[in-house]
Amino acid sequence: MxxxxxxxxxxxxxxxxxxxxxxxxxxxxxxxxxxxxxxxxxTPVYKIESTVIVEDENAALGADLFESAGLLGLQGKSNIENEIGILKSFSLAQAALNELNFNVRYYREDFLKKTEAYGNFPILVSVDWNKPQVVGGLFKVEVIDENSFELSVEEEGFSVFYPNDPYYKGRLEELLFEKKIFRFGELVKGESFEFKIEKVSAQPNEIFYFKLVDTPSLALSYKEQLQAAPSNKQSSIVTLGLETPLRRMGEDYLNKLMETYLQRELDDKNRTAENTIKFIDQQLSGITDSLRGSENQLEQYRSENKIFNLSEEGSIIFERLSEYEKEKGLNEINLKYLQTLRDYLSSGLSGELISPSIIGTTDPLLNALVQNLSELQAERVRLTANFSDQTPQVRDINSRIQNTTKALQENVNSAIVNTQNVLADINGRIRTIEQEINALPQTERKLLSYTRQFTITENIYIYFLQKKAEAEITQASNMPSNKILDFAKSGQLPIAxxxxxxxxxxxxxxxxxxxxxxxxxxxxNTKIEDPKELEKQIKVPLIGMIGRNNSTDALPVFNNPRSSVTESFRSLRADLAYLSPQKQNLTILFTSSISGEGKTFVSLNMASVFALMGKKTVLIGLDLRKPKIAQDFGMVNDKGISTCLSSDTPWQSVVKHSGFENLDLILSGPIPPNPAELLLQEKFKTIVTEIKAEYDVVIFDCPPVGLVSETKELFSYADVNFYVFRQGYSMKGNTHILNNLVEKGGITKMYAILNDLHIDKGYGYGYGYGYGYGYGNNSYGYHEEVQIPWWKRALRRQR
Known part of the structure; x- marks a missing residue:
């Protein structure tokens, strides 16, 4: 159920x-x-995507010794998040846009909108960004002929870009620019703008639009639009995405961004080699003069003393001395580098460190520390370009730099002491050999001295030339660690x-x-619409429904006997046989909550159906305040029940024939000043008793029970009481009046009728209870009206 x-x-x-x-x-x-x-x-929006492989770098020799200590956190592995931060940085976007011509945006007139274009455009706008320019607003270009055009402002909203302060733009409330004709190639100049418009393929009467956009604003916009994320958690492939209405522009930007990203990495790698070459050149500039001087002294001595070669004993001593001098020279270079590195660390300067391996230092720990410090400093530069000093990433990198610097300072101090000890030992050996030199002849001793000085300088010079060549080879062979896997490509269909x-x-x-x-x-809605809802709200049965009377005739039972409304009254008459069985004489009372709910209409037609049945019927108008029965029958309400009650006039003298067989009327009569008191007289009870004896069916048309009090006294005279509601008119709250009559007033034999049913609120209602359901000329042919809509017939067939 x-x-x-x-x-x-x-x-x-x-x-x-x-x-x-x-x-x-x-x-x-x-x-x-x-x-x-x-x-x-x-405007359709396309998704542009490209991919970059972020390669892991090989760890430097000795890096594994300090990785567990947290000093080499970035060495030997790639930080994908940092690389994504670089790719999405403002500086990288600005560097890429500096190589692209995106500062002029072109538009065409389209259906109800302006569409942006990119690539080959009929006009070309050249802008001098070294001078203040207006940005943001929209200019209109209307081509007049082959050589001239008309320029005007289409949309305001301009700002002024200042090249000396590129990150600040002054707001311009209104651009003072009047519509004017210019020639192609002519300089368009104003207080805050200066540009030229060249003709490419523009034709007369064509209209174009353009706006100027400064590079910092473009960089900020693209930075916010760029999407960058690893392909998956374990992958070192970064996918770049961009949503744009211009596919080619998006592809060009992403490709240039990746090229700039790789070039930036290559520049970072080459910077170390460049600094090494610069350091070596500085050393060579001083050694070259010393080498040239010692060479001239040696040649001059040989020429003056006619001696060119050392004796066998002198050669042996010289070879031993040369080895020690060479070793001493290398250690002095190493000591000088270490002292320079110590000064650099003590001063707290930020710059590129020279790798110890370039100088010849083979200490793996020192090489690893210097390389790691250099990478940490480069990483800090990248992070500070996008984050403040208080962010966790920058604070962490600063902490790593501090720890690595401290460890490197300790290592450098120890290396300086060790190098100084080695130099002291070498100098002691050299002094021993110099004592042996003193035993040689004076001429040979001086030759050995000049040769010794020349050889020392030459060895150092050759050594630096060799290191310079190595640095240049390293610079030439440098390649970006990261690679472009897929160049930018747009989807075939727009995503929006x-x-x-x-x-x-x-x-x-x-x-x-x-x-x-x-x-x-x-x-x-506070009105009663749904019959089923009405059934749920009232405490008495809903015994019948009366359809809407579409004609102006108040008596459809007599005048239109085949109508569905007439059939609904016949159905109600049939139901009375069950409501009051085995009653030869029947008294029926009709009332409602307020005036206008159709109780008089129902009373008239119920009396009519009984009259047609052959029952001697009388309709009594008891609504003494607002009578309507006389008007519906075309009579004069000159006498009636009020006449009988207020005088000695017998009720038989006020009975009027309706003009229809078996139907008599007792009108309400003239409106009395005290209608309630009249109906409460004992005389009224006597009159009702006599009328019941005279007629088979007596019908009371009573006043609304919700407005007057006398109706409650009239319920005792009736065998069946009907409470009339009207669809779309009666208030839902009126059901409480009926419920109170039954529950508190003790009224029995009370039933409800829904009148003027015209809104179908559900299957089985509105066209149920004898009204329309199965009776129209779409069914059994009993009725003439009510064409049921096709969609309702279709839904009913689903039953």
């Missing part, structure tokens, strides 16, 4: 909405039309607008609006 009730409820709701189907259909079509126009007017989804959303919104309106309207 519960499932059946739920099913009926759904059908009621469905019928409630289907009666508004034209409104719902109109709004659904409007929703689809709005979605179509939105799809048509929205989503046409099918928008149409679906438009349809849904088009349905929601009227359905929501109907729902709210029904929720706020």
């Amino acid at each position: 519960v499932n059946q009730e739920d099913e009926i409820d759904l059908k009621v709701i469905l019928f409630n909405y289907l009666q508004y189907w034209p409104l719902i259909l109109v709004f659904a079509l409007l929703g689809l039309l709005s979605a179509f126009l939105f799809n048509r007017l929205t 607008p989503k046409r099918s989804l928008n149409l679906l959303i438009g349809l849904i919104l088009g349905l929601i609006v009227p359905i929501g309106f109907i729902t709210v309207k029904d929720f706020l």
